[in-house]
Amino acid sequence: xxxxxxxxxxxxxxxxxxxxxxxxxxxxxxxxxxxxxxxxxxxxxxxxxxxxxxxxxxxxxxxxxxxxxxxxxxxxxxxxxxxxxxxxxxxxxxxxxxxxxxxxxxxxxxxxxxxxxxxxxxxxxxxxxxxxxxxxxxxxxxxxxxxxxxxxxxxxxxxxxxxxxxxxxxxxxxxxxx
Amino acid sequence: xxxxxxxxxxxxxxxxxxxxxxxxxxxxxxxxxxxxxxxxxxxxxxxxxxxxxxxxxxxxxxxxxxxxxxxxxxxxxxxxxxxxxxxxxxxxxxxxxxxxxxxxxxxxxxxxxxxxxxxxxxxxxxxxxxxxxxxxxxxxxxxxxxxxxxxxxxxxxxxxxxxxxxxxxxxxxxxxxxxxxxxxxxxxxxxxxxxxxxxxxxxxxxxxxxxxxxxxxxx
Numbered sequence: 001x002x003x004x005x006x007x008x009x010x011x012x013x014x015x016x017x018x019x020x021x022x023x024x025x026x027x028x029x030x031x032x033x034x035x036x037x038x039x040x041x042x043x044x045x046x047x048x049x050x051x052x053x054x055x056x057x058x059x060x061x062x063x064x065x066x067x068x069x070x071x072x073x074x075x076x077x078x079x080x081x082x083x084x085x086x087x088x089x090x091x092x093x094x095x096x097x098x099x100x101x102x103x104x105x106x107x108x109x110x111x112x113x114x115x116x117x118x119x120x121x122x123x124x125x126x127x128x129x130x131x132x133x134x135x136x137x138x139x140x141x142x143x144x145x146x147x148x149x150x151x152x153x154x155x156x157x158x159x160x161x162x163x164x165x166x167x168x169x170x171x172x173x174x175x176x177x178x
Numbered sequence: 179x180x181x182x183x184x185x186x187x188x189x190x191x192x193x194x195x196x197x198x199x200x201x202x203x204x205x206x207x208x209x210x211x212x213x214x215x216x217x218x219x220x221x222x223x224x225x226x227x228x229x230x231x232x233x234x235x236x237x238x239x240x241x242x243x244x245x246x247x248x249x250x251x252x253x254x255x256x257x258x259x260x261x262x263x264x265x266x267x268x269x270x271x272x273x274x275x276x277x278x279x280x281x282x283x284x285x286x287x288x289x290x291x292x293x294x295x296x297x298x299x300x301x302x303x304x305x306x307x308x309x310x311x312x313x314x315x316x317x318x319x320x321x322x323x324x325x326x327x328x329x330x331x332x333x334x335x336x337x338x339x340x341x342x343x344x345x346x347x348x349x350x351x352x353x354x355x356x357x358x359x360x361x362x363x364x365x366x367x368x369x370x371x372x373x374x375x376x377x378x379x380x381x382x383x384x385x386x387x388x389x390x391x392x393x394x395x396x397x
Contacts, residue, residue: 052348053348053349054330057348057349057350057351057359058348058353058358058359058367058368058369059350059351059352059353059358059359060351060352062367063367064367074347074348074369075348076366076367077365077366077367078366079366080365080366082366083364083365083366083368083369083370084359084364084365084366084367084368084369085287085364085369085370136352137351137352138329138351138352170330170349171332172301172332172349173301173303173304173305174301174305174307175301175332175345
């Protein structure tokens with residue numbers, strides 16, 4: 001058999017194999033909707049306020065171009081009538097921030113929530129916030145500091161109000177707490 | 179399941195389509211050599227890009243938006259007030275000195291009246307502080323060898339007419355240009371330009387002065 005003939009059979013054989021391996025039954029996913037579990041929306045305002053100064057500033061996740069887009073009174077606003085210089089965070093902004101956090105990794109979040117919040121570092125939100133995964137913004141929280149506790153406990157279904165409020169009021173070293 | 183035989187088919191077709199070479203050993207060797215050269219070439223291209231030897235269309239577009247220099251103002255500390263300084267004075271432009279922080283300060287939230295001699299004070303997350311003052315164009319800048327803040331960084335502005343500093347409520351995490359977030363008009367993604375007072379009764383007490391030769395001198 002000539003070299004050309006061998007190549008021809010090789011191509012034909014691989015194409016046939018590809019076609020045959022693609023035939024047959026394709027397992028369709030279950031057609032019923034799967035409801036993913038998520039941390040609570042009730043009380044999320046405290047978590048959003050905690051994330052705002054560390055994560056949601058205009059130069060970070062308070063920008064429309066970010067994968068995780070956070071809204072807040074001193075960051076990105078939803079309404080064209082609002083500005084980043086004044087006002088308070090509005091309910092639709094809290095809703096949008098909640099949706100944004102959930103939409104990051106809905107399946108993994110579901111897994112973590114179903115397991116009681118165990119191993120929260122499986123979530124990119126936690127790894128990047130802690131700086132254990134490459135993050136342009138660096139490390140914004142240390143395990144068990146105020147912001148970390150606020151987020152991790154919220155994922156478990158609790159809202160540690162004191163930790164979240166402390167994280168929301170971070171200020172410069174040496175400055176009085178506002 | 180389909181990927182492996184399909185990709186093998188494609189690879190075989192590509193092999194078959196390559197021009198014939200005199201001997202099978204040379205055929206294999208030349209194609210292996212070609213494959214081995216691809217990663218170093220890609221690394222070299224990446225290196226050229228990082229070194230600024232290749233054009234960066236995104237950065238070029240950012241610079242173009244700023245427009246030309248004002249012919250009445252020489253390039254220096256007085257130029258381009260209110261513009262995002264670090265677009266040029268940042269890591270992507272080797273022609274201009276890099277500033278970890280720079281911006282412009284005005285008198286009030288409405289009028290763009292620059293104020294000289296405003297004390298701009300920075301505190302970083304490690305507690306390190308640095309202060310500088312604005313020139314007659316309202317511009318201030320921080321040189322990299324003066325202060326390299328560990329983010330987040332907090333900032334305040336104060337004039338001699340004010341008994342207390344105006345503190346920025348939220349910290350700065352990664353942006354060196356104040357004007358990236360503080361631009362006009364105020365809006366859903368902008369806090370408006372930086373000002374030292376928002377009480378009209380104090381405006382008159384804020385001294386405005388003409389430019390002195392020292393204002394245009396590079397520190």
